[in-house]
Amino acid sequence: MSKKRHILPGFNLSLGWSVTWLSMIVLLPLAALIGKTASGGWGHFWETVTDPQVVASYRISFGISLIAALINGVFGLMAAWIFARYQFPGRRFMEAATDLPFALPTAVAGIALTALYSPNEWIGKWLEPLGIKIAFTPIGILLAMIFIGFPFVVRSVQPVISELSVDVEEAAACLGATRWQTLKSVVFPTLVPSLLTGVIMAYGRAVGEYGSIVFISGNIPFKTEITPLMIVHKLEQYDYTGAAAIGFTMLVASLLIVCAGNFLQSWGNRFRERT
C-alpha cells in the first residue's frame, strides 16, 4: 500500500496535535454536557426545555439577538467603511473604542448601560416623560446586545473594504454608473460574505450574552428573561440536569446558526477561485 506523500512536512504531527487539542478543549466539555443532559431522562429534558417560562426566554434571546445583529450589520458596515476609506482626526481613537466591548468585562458594560438608561439616570430621565422606557424592557436588552456585537461586524468587514481595488469602481464609473449604482452592484456584493460572517458572529455572541444584559433587563419573567439567565436559575436551584438540558438546546440552536452561516458564506463566495 503506497503512503500518500505531502509536500509540506509535519502534516501528521500537526494534525494529531490539532485533533487532540480540539478534543480536549471543545469536544470533551460538549460530550459532558450531553452526558449530563441524558442522565436526567427524556421526560425531564422535555419538561424543562418546553417550560413556558423557558420558551418565552428563547423568544427573547434568539429574537432580540437577531434584531441586534441586523442593526449591527447596517451600522457596523458604515463604521468599517469610514475607518477603511477616510482619514480623519480621532480615527485611531474611534477604532480602539470600537474594540472595547471585546475586552471590557461584560458586567461593566451592563452597569454602565443601566446607569445611563434607568428612569432616574442621565438619558433615562429625559426619555421617561416621552413614554420611552429602555432599562428593564426588551429595548434595554437590544441595546446591550448591539453594544457587545458591534465590533464583530466592523472587524470582519473592514479588512475586506481596505483590500478592495479602486479599479473596479473606476471601471463602473467609466461605464456610466452613478456612485450609488457602483456601491449597490459592484462594491456591496463583494462585501456580503464578510458582512454575513460578522453578523452571524454578532448574533452568536448576543445569543450567549449574559453579563451585560442581566443588569439592564430587569429579569421580569416572560418579558425580559434571557435563556442564559434560565440556566443560571436552574443552577441556583441545584437543578444541574435542568441547566444542562437548556444548555443542550442552546448548543443545538447555535450549531444550526453556524451551519446556516457557513452555507450562506459559501453561497456568497461562489464566484471566488476554487482551489
Added chain:
Amino acid sequence: MSIEITALSKSFGDFPAVNNVNLKVETGEMVAFLGPSGSGKTTLLRIIAGLEFADSGNIFFSGEDVSEKSANERKAGFVFQSYALFNHMTIFENIAFGLRVVPRNKRLSKQEIRECVLSLLDTIQLSGLENRFPVQLSGGQRQRVAFARALAVKPRVLLLDEPFGALDAKVRRELRAWLSEFHNKTQLTSLFVTHDQEEAFEVANRVVIIHNGTIQQIGYPDEVRSKPANSFIHDFLALDI
C-alpha cells in the same frame, strides 16, 4: 470623435505629474503615449477619462468642453491593466453592466441587451463562456472581456492603460494584432499608454513620447524612430534595441 487637450497641468503635492500638455487627436486615430514609468502618461490618460481632475487646462471631446464632467458623464471606454472585471458577476453580466445602468427610459430591452452582449462575445471570440465567472478565465481572455465591456456602451473614445502589461509575451502579441485589426475595422478613436516601444510603434498611427510630465515629441512611428527630437528620446529608444 476628436480629442483636444489645451495647457493641461496636474500636480500631486509638489510633484508635477502632467505639465502644460497640448495635444490634438483626430477622429479615428490610434495614438500611443510612450514613456518610462513615472512619466505622467497614465495620469494624462486618467484625466482624459475623468478619473483624475487637472489643476488647470481644458479637455474637449469633439469641440465640447468636458473638463468639469465626471467619469460617468464622459463615458470614455477605459481598459485597465488589471482588467478590473467585476468578479462576482458572470462574463455576461460584466459585459452587460454598462447597458444596465442606463436610466430605465433610455435602456435597451432585455432582448436587445442579450443580443448586444452575445455579439460582442463573438467579436472577442469567447462565445459560449457567458456564464463563467472571471476567475475561471485566463488573463488574455479576461482582458478581452474587459474590452467587450468597455465597447458595449458604444464609447466615442477608447482609453487603454497598459492593456497588455499583465499578460505573457505570446498572448500580448496575439491581442496586439487583434486590437490593430479591431481598430482598422471600427476606426474608433483610441489612446493607449505603454512603456513598450515595440507595442507603441506597431499598433499606433502616431506616437506621443512623454517624460517628466511633458510631451517630448509627437510624430508618426517612423518619424520618431528616425529623427528623435532630443537626446532623452534617443537614449530611451536605444534601450531596447
